[in-house]
Amino acid sequence: MLSFWEKNSFLNYDIIIVGSGILGLSTACEIKERFPEKNILVLERGILPTGASTKNAGFLCFGSLTEILADIELKGEAQTLELVEKRWKGINYLKERLSENKIGYHPYGGYDLIDTKHSTAIRKMDGVNDLLRRIFGKDVFAVADSKIKEFGFDAGLVSHLIYSPFEAQIDTGEMMKTLIKYAQFLGVQIVNGAEVKELSGGRVSVWHSALGEQITFASDMVIICANAFMNRISQEPVVKPGRGQVLITNEIEDLKLKGIFHYDEGYYYFRNYGKRVIIGGGRNLDFKKEESYEFTYNDMIISDLKNKLDKMILPGVKYEIADKWTGIMGFTENKLPEIKVIDSNTIAALSCNGMGIALSSYIAREIAVLSN
Ligand SMILES: Cc1cc2nc3c(=O)[nH]c(=O)nc-3n(C[C@H](O)[C@H](O)[C@H](O)COP(=O)(O)OP(=O)(O)OC[C@H]3O[C@@H](n4cnc5c(N)ncnc54)[C@H](O)[C@@H]3O)c2cc1C
CATH class of the missing domain: 3.30.9.10 (D-Amino Acid Oxidase, subunit A, domain 2)
Incomplete structure (x- = not known):
């Protein structure tokens, strides 16, 4: 059973965030930066974050040429451009928050390998550059076929290379460690090994395995950032x-x-x-x-x-x-990020659809505004 001290000091918060991936932690930081007086608890089921944020490839990217063309077909030009812009802003917010030298940042650029199946992308490139110029101020994609040999790729399988100078790589582990440290520096409390089983009305229940009992944390607002595991605790959004x-x-x-x-x-x-x-x-x-x-x-x-x-x-x-x-x-069904206000005490948010490193810092800003 919990002591008087534990009940008095550890159970009540202004905001509880479920999930300590990049979205949960960026949201915690964003709220703390805007409202330092807010008392924030992050509950994470794993000893380490256990979803995508510590498992990814460390690409700071906003969509390759063939991916953007596929997205335009699926979502149309306007939504695709909006998404690219959010990813690009998110990348810049992440760098501003944590700084390049603390996330293993290397601006080596990005490339799209084009095979014969995707060769029509080459003639569509200029059109995509025209669309993206509004966001980046200059051409994003250029043909870089001389690099096929330089990089040692099989020229029979790779017909063209498309280069983008705006993409970069990071060290995923360093980035997440820095983000955790920064959240803690701001005063965010992170509890690991705490899987949220139920939540309602700002109250969140977690099984305390050492005591063999369920304990309940209370807050004015719960923000669920459980990504793929969202529907285990919330019906919406469908993930x-x-x-x-x-x-x-x-x-x-x-x-x-x-x-x-x-x-x-x-x-x-x-x-x-x-x-x-x-x-x-x-x-x-x-x-x-x-x-x-x-x-x-x-x-x-x-x-x-x-x-x-x-x-x-x-x-x-x-x-x-x-x-x-x-x-x-x-x-999500439409491959777009989603912030869902479930009720007056609960928000569920999902930034990723496979590019959450880019998007999370942007989506965190939108959640922070809503949470106040
Ligand atoms: C192999 C791979 C490669 C990728 N490569 C890239 C890339 O190069 N660039 C890029 O931008 N994106 C990439 N992504 C996607 C990116 O990693 C994700 O979009 C991003 O990490 C999502 O962050 P998140 O915080 O929303 O989710 P997650 O990191 O999944 O965080 C959700 C957290 O919630 C916790 N949780 C879930 N349920 C509960 C519960 N009930 N109680 C408590 N905690 C709970 C989980 O343990 C987890 O830590 C990749 C993903 C994978 C898997």
């Missing part, structure tokens, strides 16, 4: 899980590629991390199976990722897979 699998190689002495790389409308992604290569994606090979909450592997996808390394990305290069992991993303 489907999508697993992402990632491989990292050993150090490769003469590694030629540098930057972040997208392929096949963003379904595949790879980058250098120093002299290593990180590659992930391939969800589109088995959408049904990858709609999963499990941090396990799909052998077919793992072997496809290795095949992409062998044949397309590192042909003729000797390397080994040093490690692998999985993370779980959350997807």
Whole structure:
């Protein structure tokens, strides 16, 4: 049973945030920066954040050319541009908040690998540049075919490379550690190993395993940032899980590629991390199976990722897979971020649809305004 002291000092807050991924923590920081007097608790089910934010590939990106073209087809020009702008602003807010040198920031740029299937993208590039100029002030995409050889890609499989100078890479682990430290510096209390099972009217229940009893925290406002796991505690917004699998190689002495790389409308992604290569994606090979909450592997996808390394990305290069992991993303039907006011005490928010590193700091601002 809780002591008088615990009940008196640990159970009541102005705001409780569920989930300590990048969205939950950015929201906590945003509110604290605006309203330092607010007492904020973040409840995280894992010993570490256990969703997508510590599992991703560390791309600071807003959409490759083929991805933007696919989005325009799905959502139309206006919504696609709005989303790109939010991602771009979010990237800049993240850098402003944490500073480049504390997130392992490297502005090496980004590339889209174009195969024959996507070759029409090349002639649509100028049109997309015209659309994006309003946001970036200059051309975002340029053909960079000379780099195909320089990076060592198989020229039979990669017909063109599209370069964007605005994209960058970060060290995901450093970024999240810095964000946690910054939230704590602002006075946000983070409790790990606290899985929220139920919530209503600003009250949030968590199982206290050491005591063997349920304890209830109370607040004026609960903000749910549980991403893929949202629908376990809130019916809205409707979110489907999508697993992402990632491989990292050993150090490769003469590694030629540098930057972040997208392929096949963003379904595949790879980058250098120093002299290593990180590659992930391939969800589109088995959408049904990858709609999963499990941090396990799909052998077919793992072997496809290795095949992409062998044949397309590192042909003729000797390397080994040093490690692998999985993370779980959350997807809404229309692939747009969503902030849902559930009732006068509860907001549920989702920033990601696979690009939450970019979007979260932007969405956090919108949530902070609503939460007051
Ligand atoms: C493999 C992979 C690669 C990716 N690569 C990139 C990339 O390069 N660039 C990019 O922009 N995005 C990338 N993403 C997407 C990005 O990581 C996510 O969009 C972003 O991390 C989402 O942040 P979040 O805070 O909304 O969710 P999450 O990080 O998933 O955080 C949700 C948190 O809520 C916690 N939680 C859930 N339920 C409860 C509960 N009931 N009680 C308490 N806590 C709970 C979870 O444990 C988790 O820590 C990638 C994702 C994956 C999986």
